[in-house]
Amino acid sequence: MQEAILKVTNLKKYFKTKKGTVHAVDGVSFSIEKGKTLGIVGESGCGKSTTGRAILRLVEPTDGEVIFEGIDVTKADKKQLSALRRDMQIVFQDPFSSVNPRMTVSQLIAEPLVVNKIYKGRGSKQQIEDRVLELMDTVGLARRLYNSYPHELDGGRRQRIGIARALAMNPKFIVCDEPVSALDVSIQAQILNLMKELQNSLQLTYIFITHNLSVVNHFADEIAVMYLGSLVEKAPVKELFDHPMHPYTQALLSAIPVPEITENEEEILIKGEITSPVNLPEECRFYSRCSYACELCKKGRPELQEVRPGHFVACRRIHDVRMEEKRI
């Protein structure tokens, strides 16, 4: 077993608003081994994007530890942080809004090199140009697009720009925040394949944030399911899909529309919608929507417990849930 490249402990991010404190991320812990992909799955508003940004300190975490290769990112000073930014990168969701519309493709890809002053002195211009062209080849952008503007390109190509920018400084770790959800299916597959190839050839470690369970099933090694700022279940991908245990995960999995004709499929519909993460009471976050909920669930938040090897679930009624599963 390899050592973890990233270890997140009790990460918290609260936002103060007029209505009260928003518990966007509320005590999330996990670790990732080098070269692996952790998928973070959840619906909008569950805090998955904030988690990704807090790890990179694009938002300042309220509390918790993020250890990347032995350095605590949350306590890093400006100089350390700038060094960390080279190793830890992010690919954004919306290829239409995540690139500056006033810069050309080459300027966008060169920007990380320029900002971090990777090449210095004479000939640096040539070096940057060579590196940009190399990156364009890597991500499959035709060289003739060197001086195009993003608005002239489709979503898939813009996302390739985003990936090239992230790769420019040879990072070890990339947070992928819904990188394909704004793209059409045929383009989505192109980008997913590209990211998989890059992972293999460059030994990248990914956090793959998404709401699309079938994508993450294909892409991740391990999956963490998030609900209202907390992890409710975490397991290797096959284990999670074969034996989902948390009532929320079960509902989520059954809600995926599968592109094939199935007779009489059973849907587990959960009632209501995700509650607002403002001033949450100390009870199970899923309490108000859960069909297994009982008085016990109101007494504090359940911790993640290992119920099978590598399979963690945060549910007090897990035994009843599993009993029911067996009966079916």
Next chain:
Amino acid sequence: MDRVEKSCKNSAGVRQNRALAVWRQFRRNKGAMIGLIITAALILLAVSADFIWDYETDVIGMNIADRMISPGTKYLFGTDNYGRDMLARVGYGARYSLVIGAVSVLFGLFVGVPIGTSAGYLGGRYDTIIMRMIDAFSIVPSILLTILMVTVLGTSLLNLMIALAISTIPIFARITRASVLTVRYNEYIESAKAIGASDFYIITKYIIPNCFSPILVQATLRMGTNIISAAGLSYIGLGVALPTPEWGALLSASKQFIIQAPYLCFFPGLAIMITVMSINLVGDGLRDALDPKLKR
């Protein structure tokens, strides 16, 4: 690398295309084009005024023999009570109005844009304090504020410009802050942060260029307003003093002759109106041309 070099030359071309697209849109707007042509003519007049008229003799030199002559072939705009050619005086006056308008707006931009940018970008308590101060400033109507400042500083061309500029600052601070706020939460700002860009880099390279259009439009429109304010202040004797042929001052001097020589009021008034209107037409045209929603 041949191909790259070739397309490198295109890069300038692409950027030109953007400006060109705005220009095409602008050109379609008839009113804006008329405004632009008149404004250009006025600027030309202001720049070349010294070559056309001699300030000492034509503009402020008295010629009692030719006093109060109605507009005709010899004096196109007539002469005033000291026998000075109104054409020369009104023509030379373009210089003052345009300079006052331009300088006060530029100064307002110079101070207001950084204030608005920092407030919008940094946010939080700093934003609150700055904007409350700006609010306090704006409670007083800008013309009253200007009058107050001119009274304190004393009347002179420079003080008039300073006063106008200061009353312009809140407007630019506000509009800049508002557009910074719309740009700031774009994902590409976060993307710049992620690659390690500093705040200064982000503000100068990302925020300001993307807020440029609304500020430019406001600056143009504001220039018209400031020209009117300057004329108004000169009219009530708080701006440029006679015999300097500032249009407001000309109006003020002519008002006593409004019955026997209405042309003395008519031409300076017309000049103010045409100038402000053409500048506003340009501003409106710019707004339409730069609005991405109206493109195509």
Next chain:
Amino acid sequence: MFYDGNVSAERKEEKKQSKYAIDVENLRVRYETSSEVVMAVNGIDLQLKRGVTLGIVGETGAGKTTSMLSLMNLIETPPGVVEADHIYVNGTDVQRLSAAELCRIRGNEIAMIFQDPMTSLNPVMKVGEQISESIMLHGRVSKKDAMERAARMLEIVGISPSRASEYPHQFSGGMRQRVGIAIALACKPEILIADEPTTALDVTIQAQVLKLMKQLKTEYGTSMILITHDLGVVARMCDEVAVMYAGRIVEQGTLKQIFNETLHPYTEGLFNSLPNIHNRVASLKPIPGLMPDPANLPQGCAFAKRCPYAAQACYAEQPARKTYEDGHSVWCTAYRDAEFHIKRKG
């Protein structure tokens, strides 16, 4: 046609005669701007049988939404130019209707649910009023009755009627989409067009909304067209499917025919690019390249450049429709060869 009653009598006659809820032949839509002509829809035939849900599948820019908007005569002209041999909605040729007659048909006989539940609602009007407004527009109903019916509609879509006096921004995305559905169904339209109704929603909410739509459809016997890019949603909701590419239908048939007896290479490509939930190690096979620019379409088959089976003939001519005995249609030149079949097997 001297008085209103006569007209509606005639309308009823037309309706009875028409077998199809929607019958379109050779629909073409293009947008003309000063610099280019965008060929959005390039000749589609579409028949929607009564009580059936037809899924229209395709990627961004395939012309799905444009073709549906032209059914309701909602394309802005200019820049749009709509041409068709005929467009019958409920047996009426909508191209010949006056603006007033069109208004009566919209909402009453055909209604639409839009993709973005935020922008399709009026932000300064109470939700209950928005529903009752559409009821009052289409029938002589008193305000009180309309409000009562609006409250009942809210209840049907699973929102407490007490929230009728709230504004759209007080609702979440899923709730807003339910309000959109309530408005669309308020006048019990015979035909419902749903344009990506659940794309903006989370999966669990999507499941709720889809279930609701299915229930209401069975209850009211509505004929429905569902526009989507999500084949999973199609599998759950549709009886028949039409696959669109670059402004044309490339394959059409029953759900089973499209999913299990796929004929067109593009449909095959769509299925192959989806991650397979049962086989996570299977690699994705994306369709190479991009959809052609609708302002600059190739002469032959628009898919030829991305098609693994493309032959010389594909680049030269537009593929013709080939319909099999079971009603399954495909627009692909390769099927002239009786032996031809694609790799994917049901």
